[in-house]
Amino acid sequence: MERPVTVQSTEGISVLTIDHPPANALSAAVVAALTTALAETLGSSGTRAIVLAARGKTFPAGIDIRDFDEPERTAALGELCLAIERAPVPVIAAVHGTILGGGLELAMAAHYRLADRRAQFGLPDAAVGLCPGAGGTQRLPRLVGAGPAIDLLLTGRTIGAADAKKIGLIDEVAEGPLPIFAMKWVKAALGTGLAPRPVSAGPGRLADKPSELKAIETRRAALKSGAGSLQERIVDCVQAAMLLPFEAALTFERTAFEDLAASPASRALRHVFIAERRARTPPLDDPAPPLSVTRIGIFGAGLTGTGISAACLDAGFDVTLVDPNLERLEAGVDNIIDIYDRQEKRGRINAATRDARIARLQGKTDPAALADAELVIETMPEDADAKRRAFAILDAVMPREAILATNTATIDIDGLAAGTGRAPHVVGLHFLTPAHVIRLVEVVVAMETTDAVIATAFAVARKLRKVPILSAVSEGFVTERLLGAYQQAAEYLVEDGATIAGVDAAMRAYGFPIGPFQLADLSGLDEGDARRARYAAAGARKTTLAARLQALGRDGRRAGRGFHLYDDAGEILRDDPEVTHVIAEMRALSQRAAQNFAPDDIQRRCLAAMANEGARIMGEEVAQRPSDIDLAAILGFGFPRWRGGPMMAADLTGLLRVKRDLDAYAGDDPAFWSPAPLFSELVKNGRAFGDLNDA
Missing domain, CATH: 1.10.1040.50 (N-(1-d-carboxylethyl)-l-norvaline Dehydrogenase; domain 2)
Structure with missing residues (x-):
């Protein structure tokens, strides 16, 4: 196995590059390798500056979530951050991708931060019932102020590079490729006396104590949960950044982190996080590659059919909505347009996005319009005879290799598949109403459904930003x-x-x-x-x-x-x-x-x-x-x-x-x-x- 951290030195500038696909998660092995590489680099007399960087799609996007069950592993990241901050030479974090959680804590421990213009920053720890545990609640408010820090910590939202620079989280946004920009910036800065600049060396944005304390109390008063809650503990940690010496405040944060990590709520939230990640891949012994799907047909313009149509349009698919009843079809198309009108009115999408999505929708009464669809989802009323008739119509007009799915919650899918000439290409896709809102879709496997069709159903669900779960045929399935x-x-x-x-x-x-x-x-x-x-x-x-x-x-x-x-x-x-x-x-x-x-x-x-x-x-x-x-x-x-x-x-x-x-x-x-x-x-x-x- 290759080392997860490599070191390259040029003109006294050592670049420590994290290479741990797919997301460079700060696992115990990565933290240990980075700690060793930092110590060895600092031990070299020729080192003038250190750059922290990463290969692949992103700078570390957090800690491996399974490590939260092992306090000593997460504590190691905090020690690494302290070692970076205490380095006698300037340490510069050159970041790209999604710099989240522990990855952002690592970057904030550096003395300077340079970012790719497409970078996104966030501390989503609250989503799994935690506060940051490697100094995030202490360094962030010093960089951006108490109010903005609490907002980022409580919401877990991400911000782009331009906004990050505006609030003081980063120093520069790269012009052009980040590695080239970073090396030029470091060389130029060294020429003008670049020196270490630990975030903990002073109060930073917390210097105006009365104003910052007022911001803390304002946000504390807006909390809906009581004393001892996750939100309250996060606000307490930010307040500790103002009132305690840095080392004591780190201990305060660490205690809060360990208490929260041991709580049933955090254990449950971490379980759900892992469950959603696990559910993205179908549990097959020999996974097959998914088939290509660009055009989806929906047969049935009722409430479920129009909701699924909207979800497919949102994901970029071309959609043909078919209903033999013209009045029902027109009502269904109007319902889809109304969905987008409401979204535009609420500011969730702009007019151009609304128009682009509606432009990819066709409404037809003739099932032959589905002849070019790679996937057709039948959404007729929950009646076995009605669904069998629909399957017979669709089987006759669809290409042989196309997938025929049913949205049934109770009808025997094996029986529906048996009445077609494409049983291996029949699958259940059970959406819940409203289908364009609820994130769950059950992928129901019939007796002859192929692995390629299952893989395709999961791929489509992921593109719809749904969480797919696999189910066997059973009345009511799982939900x-x-x-x-x-x-x-x-x-x-x-x-x-x-x-x-x-x-x-x-x-x-x-x-x-x-x-x-x-x-x-x-x-x-x-x-x-x-x-x-x-x-x-x-x-x-x-x-x-x-x-x-x-x-x-x-x-x-x-x-x-x-x-x-x-x-x-x-x-x-x-x-x-x-x-x-x-x-x-x-x-x-x-x-x-x-x-x-x-x-x-x-x-x-x-x-x-x-x-x-x-x-x-x-x-x-x-x-x-x-x-x-x-x-x-x-x-x-x-x-x-x-x-x-x-x-x-x-x-x-x-x-x-x-x-x-x-x-x-x-x-x-x-x-x-x-x-x-x-x-x-x-x-x-x-x-x-x-x-x-x-x-």
């Missing part, structure tokens, strides 16, 4: 099954004594944006009918609440009333005597004794239901990894990201405890609550769901 278990448990809770408002409030307190009954009202109560029937057919306790409410015309938000009653503005009216009466009547008929459920009881039952369904999904080999199941819940229906998804949340809770809960609940309804075999297997062997992610 719908998890959501079904969650909502079934919620309905059981109400039948057993909880209130609808109480269940929703408990799950919002857990971290969901809305409760399960609010979500059901958004979808429509009828959307859960198939799920309720499926559980009843499997022997689970039958739920009747939704059917009783539907009989009263309570179909959900669209009707102004469902599980909740809504005012004209769509806000929930808490006092709803009709629902209270229906629940009381239902309990009287069932003769079930009402129980009192605390918020924690509600949360434990809902989590147990989702984790158990996830274990069943794994046992049936519908999903490949527990982390994919977590992504389905987080991206599909709002499971709190900082909880890590139901499988990670179960791991953090302890599988033995969750299994004991399931065993206790199963006494009432074994068909629904009995622990999946995988639970017993993992508990018996002292393992967790997370152990299966890299298996």
Whole structure:
């Protein structure tokens, strides 16, 4: 294996180049090699200046995230940064690409910073529940001021080279190729007495203490989370940069970093980060190269079809939207135009981008217009006969080598594929509504789907900026099954004594944006009918609440009333005597004794239901990894990201405890609550769901 850091010296200028593809992540090996190279270079009597640079696409784009579990590894980067800052000769960071996290901490430790004009800078540590741990919260405010530093640290946003120079983060933006510019700049500066300039040598932008303290307190007052939270700890660290000696402030930051790294929230967020990165590549034993796709056809101009069309246009694909019904087609095209009109009005895109995207859209009623599409996604209503007819039409007009995908959530894809002459080129692409917004897409593999088609589906999903997860054919696949278990448990809770408002409030307190009954009202109560029937057919306790409410015309938000009653503005009216009466009547008929459920009881039952369904999904080999199941819940229906998804949340809770809960609940309804075999297997062997992610 080649060394991850090389050294070249010319006229006393030593260039230390990091070469660790693909992103030059600051792994333990890279940090160790850079530390050694720095020491050896400083030990040479002829060294006049040191340049830190990198090969490939980028200067280090952060630390290897797995190293956050090893405090000594992340501490080594902090020691390296101190060694750079204390160097007796000037150290210049010549940076390009995406200089993020630990990479930016490394650059800030240098005495001077030169950047390629396309460079992007950021400290996204907060996205994984952390603050910087190698001096980032101390050097950044000295360079740019407390207010801008807190903004960058809390939001994790990136800024370009021009803005970075404007706020004082870098010294110069390169004119022309960075390596040539950097060498010219260093030689010229040495000729005029270039000397070390440690960021820690003075207060820098923090010199005006009253003004900077006011900026800190202003941002602290705007925080929505309380004392001890991630945001509060970050602000505390920036304040420490003003009030403590530099060495003491570094220790303060390091303590905050280690506390946060050990927290369940950070562990969960790092798990999700890795899960999304892992999901980009299909889990195939012998991956095939993806097929070329430039033109995508959408068959069906309903809400889902128009959402998928917009997502494809956003990604640069040419799109042909086909619907044999002219009125529906025109409404669909109008809906797509309306999506872009709203985005332009909100400032998300400009008029030129809007017009360019709409120009790549064709609307047709004749399926023959799809004859030049490399991929066609069928989005007709969720009816087996309708989808079979659509597949027959599409199979007849599409090229033999083109891919035919269905957006179904429940229809047997193997059955659809069998009715075509292209079964190897049939795949499921299950988008969730609104398809142009929700980042998840389930790639559903039929019996004969080829690896090349799977690879193509993943490549298209990535280009759409979606997170793809692989699923086998199963009614509901992954996302719908998890959501079904969650909502079934919620309905059981109400039948057993909880209130609808109480269940929703408990799950919002857990971290969901809305409760399960609010979500059901958004979808429509009828959307859960198939799920309720499926559980009843499997022997689970039958739920009747939704059917009783539907009989009263309570179909959900669209009707102004469902599980909740809504005012004209769509806000929930808490006092709803009709629902209270229906629940009381239902309990009287069932003769079930009402129980009192605390918020924690509600949360434990809902989590147990989702984790158990996830274990069943794994046992049936519908999903490949527990982390994919977590992504389905987080991206599909709002499971709190900082909880890590139901499988990670179960791991953090302890599988033995969750299994004991399931065993206790199963006494009432074994068909629904009995622990999946995988639970017993993992508990018996002292393992967790997370152990299966890299298996």
